[in-house]
Amino acid sequence: MKTRARWGKRATFIVGFTLAFAYVFPFFLVFVNSLKLKYDILENPLAIPVQITWENFQQAYTKMNFFRSLTNSIIITFFSVSLLIIFSSMLAYYLARTKTKLSKYIFLILVASMIVPFQALMIPFMARFAQFVSWNNRGALIFFYIGFGVALSTFLYHGFISNIPTEIDEAASIDGASDMVAFWRIIFPMMRPVTATVAIINALWIWNDFLLPRLVLTNESQTLPLSTYLFYGQYSIEYGQAMAGLVLAVIPIVIFYLILQKQFISGISAGAVK
Amino acid sequence: MKSARAMKKFIKFAGIPLAIFSVVLVVPFVNGAYYTFTDWDGFETTKLVGFSNYTKSFQDPTFWSTLRFTALFVVVSLILVNAVAFGLALIVTSQLRSKNFLRTFFFVPNLVGGVVLGVIWQFIFNSALVALANKYDWELFKQSWLQDTNKAFWALIIVTVWQSSGYMMIVYITGLVSIETDVLEASQIDGASPLRTLFTIKIPLMAQAFTIALFLTLRGGFMAYDVNVALTGGGPFRTTELISLHIFQDAFANGNFGTGQSKAVVMFLIVALAALVQVSVSKRYEVQR
Numbered sequence: 001m002k003t004r005a006r007w008g009k010r011a012t013f014i015v016g017f018t019l020a021f022a023y024v025f026p027f028f029l030v031f032v033n034s035l036k037l038k039y040d041i042l043e044n045p046l047a048i049p050v051q052i053t054w055e056n057f058q059q060a061y062t063k064m065n066f067f068r069s070l071t072n073s074i075i076i077t078f079f080s081v082s083l084l085i086i087f088s089s090m091l092a093y094y095l096a097r098t099k100t101k102l103s104k105y106i107f108l109i110l111v112a113s114m115i116v117p118f119q120a121l122m123i124p125f126m127a128r129f130a131q132f133v134s135w136n137n138r139g140a141l142i143f144f145y146i147g148f149g150v151a152l153s154t155f156l157y158h159g160f161i162s163n164i165p166t167e168i169d170e171a172a173s174i175d176g177a178s179d180m181v182a183f184w185r186i187i188f189p190m191m192r193p194v195t196a197t198v199a200i201i202n203a204l205w206i207w208n209d210f211l212l213p214r215l216v217l218t219n220e221s222q223t224l225p226l227s228t229y230l231f232y233g234q235y236s237i238e239y240g241q242a243m244a245g246l247v248l249a250v251i252p253i254v255i256f257y258l259i260l261q262k263q264f265i266s267g268i269s270a271g272a273v274k
Numbered sequence: 275m276k277s278a279r280a281m282k283k284f285i286k287f288a289g290i291p292l293a294i295f296s297v298v299l300v301v302p303f304v305n306g307a308y309y310t311f312t313d314w315d316g317f318e319t320t321k322l323v324g325f326s327n328y329t330k331s332f333q334d335p336t337f338w339s340t341l342r343f344t345a346l347f348v349v350v351s352l353i354l355v356n357a358v359a360f361g362l363a364l365i366v367t368s369q370l371r372s373k374n375f376l377r378t379f380f381f382v383p384n385l386v387g388g389v390v391l392g393v394i395w396q397f398i399f400n401s402a403l404v405a406l407a408n409k410y411d412w413e414l415f416k417q418s419w420l421q422d423t424n425k426a427f428w429a430l431i432i433v434t435v436w437q438s439s440g441y442m443m444i445v446y447i448t449g450l451v452s453i454e455t456d457v458l459e460a461s462q463i464d465g466a467s468p469l470r471t472l473f474t475i476k477i478p479l480m481a482q483a484f485t486i487a488l489f490l491t492l493r494g495g496f497m498a499y500d501v502n503v504a505l506t507g508g509g510p511f512r513t514t515e516l517i518s519l520h521i522f523q524d525a526f527a528n529g530n531f532g533t534g535q536s537k538a539v540v541m542f543l544i545v546a547l548a549a550l551v552q553v554s555v556s557k558r559y560e561v562q563r
Contacts, residue, residue: 012368016372024382045401098284106288147298211499268441
């Protein structure tokens with residue numbers, strides 16, 4: 001019995017490591033090839049670089065306007081996520097605490113809206129908002145993200161607020177705190193775990209989103225996924241540059257993930273059970 | 275007096291988010307549904323045309339082939355993503371000392387967006403594998419998988435599984451760790467084998483995780499766009515176009531706003547129906563605790 005268990009453990013270990021290797025291998029391949037000369041890539045994509053070159057990175061950096069794209073990505077993600085947290089926590093608080101028919105219906109509509117695919121909206125959407133977009137495309141994009149993200153975020157907050165006893169609100173209002181003060185000073189700080197979930201789920205989505213920014217943003221305001229797409233049409237000519245571009249595009253989020261790994265995992269799992 | 279105060283509270287807390295939600299989501303949705311019954315050309319409408327946009331959409335043979343392709347993609351990716359994700363979750367919740375380390379790795383593909391991974395895998399299928407195949411004489415990879423409709427389908431599946439199984443793994447981990455240890459201990463004392471415990475205790479008790487993961491993969495499968503664009507671009511000859519890309523092409527590349535929007539409404543109805551059926555079926559398997 002004991003040896004069987006040990007063999008089982010050994011088998012899991014081997015399977016686990018083989019899979020982990022398969023999951024990261026594509027990234028490794030990209031990294032290795034970003035350091036190679038064009039000829040070496042075509043010769044053997046798997047080999048370790050014979051002669052390391054940083055030229056690919058320099059070219060990719062300028063071509064994709066890395067610093068500008070990174071700044072755009074950070075600005076757009078930061079403002080969208082912060083505003084989503086503020087608005088959806090307030091909305092969820094209102095809906096969870098006001099036991100009227102209206103708030104019940106609003107909540108139902110929000111939940112139902114989550115199965116509407118973006119594709120069902122995008123055509124009238126672009127026709128309707130063309131002017132708004134041309135006036136300030138980054139602002140418009142943030143506005144759209146709030147609209148599309150508010151349902152899920154409110155849903156997550158709603159579940160959490162329902163578990164906070166109403167006595168806390170009542171105590172605050174007896175002490176003379178207004179609704180707003182009570183919410184921001186007392187309720188909101190209690191919701192830190194959901195806030196982390198909401199922040200991570202939305203940040204991952206917005207940081208990596210491609211379709212909406214592609215429709216909305218201009219060249220000057222493009223985000224990292226869009227600037228990576230630049231290499232797409234040309235990749236067959238310059239493998240090395242494309243690989244370097246990918247490394248540059250992936251590094252910020254991977255670093256962020258490695259630092260906040262625990263929060264990522266617990267945030268997503270908290271979001272999954274709602 | 276009381277209703278005025280209630281109104282004020284409503285505006286303060288719910289006013290802005292609901293206004294944005296309506297403008298961004300509700301209005302285009304209603305608007306889009308209305309447009310499908312008119313001769314809308316992207317700018318203006320002059321008259322109602324009944325169901326003609328829908329009949330035109332369904333007369334389009336490429337729409338049918340896209341629907342078939344998408345259905346196949348959704349079913350296969352749903353099964354494989356969840357099977358792999360559940361397997362990963364089992365590995366990561368086992369007694370291994372390196373489990374946290376493994377979990378970190380399995381989740382990494384999830385951090386990158388569809389376009390980035392599309393470009394990575396295009397390099398793998400088009401260049402890396404082909405170069406290796408020519409060197410070592412592997413028949414299977416000599417021609418790029420993306421040049422062939424059937425193989426391109428499997429390429430899409432492989433990339434989708436690689437990307438989303440890490441996320442679903444976390445959903446399953448959450449389900450697995452939520453099972454009370456005394457139930458598991460009881461089954462062990464009763465002499466149940468690990469497999470038996472898995473099928474008769476663990477899986478039924480974590481059915482909720484399956485409901486959620488299946489719903490997410492179902493929705494994700496229908497809405498897949500980035501991977502499709504970046505990996506195959508719909509090629510060869512538009513045979514690997516999933517529904518999202520098909521609608522995008524119809525409306526923005528070919529300027530058929532009427533049929534494009536009708537197809538989008540059809541897509542919405544299919545997703546809504548499929549999600550409804552899936553959730554109500556899997557809810558039936560959930561055990562009340």
